[in-house]
Amino acid sequence: MKIEGEGQLVRIFIGQNDLFNGKPLYSEIIRIAREQGIAGATVLRGVIGYGANSLIHQSKPGTPDTDMPLVIEIVDKHEKIVKFLPALDLMVKEGLITVERVHIQMYRGRGH
Secondary structure (H helix, E strand, C coil), rough: CECEEEEEEEEEEECCCCCEECHHHHHHHHHHHHHCCCCEEEEEEEEECCCCCCCCCCCCCCCCCCCCCCCEEECHHHHHHHHHHHHHHHCCCEEEEEEEEEEECCCCCCCC
């Protein structure tokens, strides 16, 4: 797959303990994005953060990490992102979703 030009970036801010149908929400978002043929997605783990409830989540030395903040970034053409957003609306019960325009300079797989 090769994509260049105008596209959209979706950022989804959730907690690592968030679930969808009993499975980790972040992995379900990635699975469904892949099933829908979205160009690419990455899950990034934060070291500290807070959301709408203002509760700070952070990693502390010597203690197990609990519900660390995650950001999922998904990039593709506008048409595919628009089709994907209803699935996100269904899955993400609390968190933040943003969409912004991006210019895709290069996206190529092996052999391109």
